[in-house]
Amino acid sequence: MPYFDAASSAPLHPVARQALLASLDEGWADPARLYREGRRAGMLLAAAREAAAEAVGCRPDELVFTSSGTEAVHSGISGALSGRRRVGRHLALSAVEHSSVLHAAAALEAEGGTSTEVAVDRHGAVDPSAFGRALRPDTALACLQSANHETGTEQPVAEVAALCAAAGVPLLVDAAQSLGRGPVPDGWSLLAASAHKWGGPAGVGLLAVRKGVRFAPRGPAGDRGPGRAAGFPNLPAIVAAAASLRAVREEAGAENARLRALVDRIRAEVPRLVPDVEVVGDPVRRLPHLVTFSCLYVDGETLLHELDRAGFSVSSGSSCTSSTLTPSHVLKAMGVLSEGNIRVSLPDGTTREDVGRFLEVLPGVVAGVREKLGAPAAASPSPAREAPLVVDALGRRCPVPVIELAKVIGEVPVGGTVTVLADDEAARLDIPAWCEMREQEYVGEEPADRGSAHVVRRLV
Amino acid sequence: MPYFDAASSAPLHPVARQALLASLDEGWADPARLYREGRRAGMLLAAAREAAAEAVGCRPDELVFTSSGTEAVHSGISGALSGRRRVGRHLALSAVEHSSVLHAAAALEAEGGTSTEVAVDRHGAVDPSAFGRALRPDTALACLQSANHETGTEQPVAEVAALCAAAGVPLLVDAAQSLGRGPVPDGWSLLAASAHKWGGPAGVGLLAVRKGVRFAPRGPAGDRGPGRAAGFPNLPAIVAAAASLRAVREEAGAENARLRALVDRIRAEVPRLVPDVEVVGDPVRRLPHLVTFSCLYVDGETLLHELDRAGFSVSSGSSCTSSTLTPSHVLKAMGVLSEGNIRVSLPDGTTREDVGRFLEVLPGVVAGVREKLGAPAAASPSPAREAPLVVDALGRRCPVPVIELAKVIGEVPVGGTVTVLADDEAARLDIPAWCEMREQEYVGEEPADRGSAHVVRRLV
Structure with a gap:
């Protein structure tokens, strides 16, 4: 039963599973304690931090583990904003950031700050010079994802980072979708990511803050010393997260190429097999494993259910699949079709056969939904009438x-x-x-x- | 090798381990998704919430899982304070709350609010009427632990809850130390706890908020709807936490009595075997598994190391074992000796033999440390001198x-x-x-x- 929603959560990587099991026995004690169980836990934590820092490309003391990617984003943004409060309370971000970033921007505005959403093009990418123009003298922080979670489009992080550096504005890069797939372009000041997106367990995020970046954690202080997350560390999950990050990064070279070819096939075949489809996102500058398309005259929720019945787990940015009945803010910002929207994100190990079967099943499923809804056939012009x-x-x-x-x-x-x-x-x-x-x-x-x-x- | 620091973190309960393993395969997907993996995860989450709610004594929709006990305390306090901001910005709490509560109080004061710490007696318990006097017309919230984490002393929660109810002030009970041992006295408005204290995995806390309690979550909104914690749920750990809570609560009847007898033995024997010792905390109204004592003329850090070398893992509230070089705020509030302080907290399954061996080893270890420090023998009066x-x-x-x-x-x-x-x-x-x-x-x-x-x- 193929699961095609890796961008939401990837199944646990075998290495993560092994590391988790091993550290359940070794890593349950408080690493801050002086006795042997504590020292053992402390060594595991230090080793995990080192491995993760190496993958991220930072020093171990620049990195903390958080309880989720969302918490990494929230504490990264609030800490950076507080640290530069004297500069101002303005946040620059792309219009297609993950909801955790948008929610942090909304929280800033509720407290009297301001934010600027930089528009994206039809492929969902920001224009670096437009991003540069959003940087103001009172901009405390800029946020840009490494790649978009709904379309896979990669953002011009290096170019934006250079503009931020020139303006003296720290840049937080949300690397949740890409960290397991390869290095993040250089130039970030803060970086956030989430383990369950790379096959690690849930309950672990990471936040890296470069030395020299002004950072003032908000909220109640923690017990674990400055820069440490509050609360008892989720050690077995942290160990598993670090081990699987290293493993997926090692496999990424071969796996990225393989998945890119499978996605290329979906991008080419879907419009050929299904009439009235729009494939969205950048065809080239994109994540290897993710593709999004929208089908005219189709209700996204029914489409998801029918694909689920056929054995395929995918997600959708259609309004009918959201609790608020509004289409995904990403598709909206891109100005592309949202009805009948499907995001396919392939986990590592997806086979040619899985994709082949999906392409076999999809046309019939879409046609069935369209028929139920009484959608017009692709070409059925009726005679012209007079009045508007x-x-x-x-x-x-x-x-x-x-x-x-x-x-x-x-x-x-x-x-x-x-x-x-x-x-x-x-x-x-x-x-x-x-x-x-x-x-x-x-x-x-x-x-x-x-x-x-x-x-x-x-x-x- | 006996581990006597259960109050810091308990080893993983076998039921937690089993549940964790089982749900690694079933519970990695996003429970908010519509496809089968998501539905399965959603069912696991609902079942875990029901089991935990039953143990806590609340409705499932009154309970959320958080990423730690600290997060439960922090979000409980900040949400309750925000919800009653119109009433005022005053917090009443005992002087011996867990540091997570004290840090939340400090954060409130940093934002312009005020707090009152209610003093404790020499056993570490608050006087209910003194607590009642700390409730003011502008008191937004009161906080009281069910039992103290350093001394085991139980607080008069029911009496304080009645006074809070009469004053119309919600009461947050930090039940981190006691929830695995039995029911929390009725009358709380909010309740916080931490899974790794009851043999569940790290990375899971719980926060219950009674219907009708004014509660306004602070910080950026989550994706998971009102009242849900932000970020992706740590499902396998949540399932394991709920399963082990049920299991330890079932075992608690017999285990509490057994551990109480072992602690009684330590309380009786230590002052007999070791000269110049003060056993602290309430001898009767206390947690079954926890005892604290302090040894005159002993350096806590050396004592911990020597006990560790002898195979015993304990913790200490002595100043020399804290990063800030100040004695534990709990011992300070009680006005009792802090030097040579040792907390023994027995995990479930501790044997008579483990305790016996501890009592055998302790006198020699204390004597050795005292000798090294040149401490005076118990009775060695010198001839009197004149001048001050x-x-x-x-x-x-x-x-x-x-x-x-x-x-x-x-x-x-x-x-x-x-x-x-x-x-x-x-x-x-x-x-x-x-x-x-x-x-x-x-x-x-x-x-x-x-x-x-x-x-x-x-x-x-």
Whole structure:
């Protein structure tokens, strides 16, 4: 049963499992204690810190383990902001950062600080010079992910780091998605990552803070001395995390190339096998193992369920799969289609056969969902009609507004317009995305009594 | 090799180990996901929450798992303070709370709030009516441990809870030391605990917040919905924590009685076997498995090392064993001797033989340390001298100032005084404690050019 959601959580690496088991017996005592059980635990902790520091490319005393990647991001951002409070309270970040970074930015704003989200292009990458322009005299910190968790697009970290260095602004790099796959470009001031993304256990994150970076931990002090995380260290999991990081990094050379070829195949085949699909994210500057595409006229939640029934575990940035019923902020920032969205992220060891079977199953699953929803066939132009049309999709959720639009577009004379009334948040993203895919013109959004009126002009 | 520091961290319980292993394979995926691996993880998480809630005595939706007991305490206190910010920013707590509580109180004060530490008696217990007097109209929260981590003394939680309820103040009970041993007295509003104290794995704490308690989580929002901890859940460890909590609670009836008898034996035998020892903590209202005593004229660090060499792992609240060179705040608040302090906390399964061997070894170890330090024999009065004496112990660390005092007291005429000059923080506690043990009068402390001058009058 292939699991294709490694970007959410990777199955435990065999090395992590072994290290965890071994240190359950050796590493349960408090490493701060002077007796033998404590000394043994202390040695395990020191060795784990050294191994992790080597993988990260920093000194062991620049690195602490946290209880999750989220905690690493939160304490990294709050510590760096506090450390530079005299400079100002402005945070620069890309619009496609992980939610943990966005939540930290929101917390800063709630406390009276400000932040600037740097826009991304259609592939989801920031433009370094645009990022540079977001750096202000009062910017305390900049945040940029090494690669995006939903699209795999790599960010220009080295270029942005150079601009930050020139402006004297520390840069926090969220390397959660990439650290297991290879080195992070140089120039970061703080780096955060999460073990269960590289096949380590849950419950372990890491935060590296370069010497010389102003850092003032917030909240209650810990017992473990300055720069140490508060609370008792989760030692067996830390040992397992460090061991598996080393192991996956050693395997990454061969495995990255293999997975990149499999993803290339998905990127090439999906649009050939499934009509009306948009593959998103940078085709070249990307993580090796991750690909995202969106299917017109498809409800993401049903698609996930059908793929799950067929044995494939994937995730989605569609609005119908989120608790807030809004599409993923990443897809939104990119301005790409969000309906019928699927993220495939291959764990190490995924076979050609697994991918082949996925490509066999997918077209039928998508077609089945479309049929249930009454989506229009790929090419079914109807005779033209006279009057401007209004399609009422109020109260209907994604992908229905787009399906209703697609059904009537053939009735609109070329050059004429159709107006779609919709109150689903995803329509804002998906109607313009449909227009771009179909080479029609998205005229714009007008306020309406309820929801919005989206005006579309038929061009072809 | 007996490990006698269960109050610091208990070895992993076999049930925890089994549950951890089983859920490594079943519980690595994100429980928020819709596919089968996620659903399976979600079911494990729900079952663990139910089991833990049953042990705690709350509803499953009143309980969250955190990444440590410290995090449970910190987020419990900060959330309760924020939730009642309109009432005021005052915190009432006992003077002998765990450092995580004290650090949270310090963080509150750094932000402009205030706190009141309620004093304890010589056994380390708060007086409920004194605690009640610390509750003010602007008190947002009260904190009281179920039992003390250094002395085992149980606090009058039910009585304090009743006073808090009458005053409309929520009470957070830090049950870290007692939850594995039995139910917590009723009446708490928030409860915090730590899994590795009951034989669960590190990396798991729990925080229960009763419905109706005003609670506003601080810091960046999490992804997991309101009331859930931020970050990816450490599922295998959570499952192991819940399973072992249930197991140790089932075993506690028999095990508590057995360990209580062993501790009673230590409490009775140590003062008989070792001269000049003070056993501290409540002899009756106490945890079953924990006992603390202090040995005059002994350096705690050397004592720990010698016991470690003899095969016994214990901890100490002596100043020389802390990174700050100050004695434990608990012993300080109790006003008892801190030099040569030893905490023995027996893990489940400790045998009569282990304890017997400890009692065999201890007298020789203490005598050896005393001999090395040139401590006075228990009864060696010297002939009286005339003039008031000054003992210069400046720059000398605990237990030297007390040893120097004990050496000369025989030379002081009955009714005369001797002055000890000392700049070691522990002398403040240990010279008065020595006077009490030796039935001499501690006249007081006077400022001196360097350190302090401690004046002692010979009575006997």
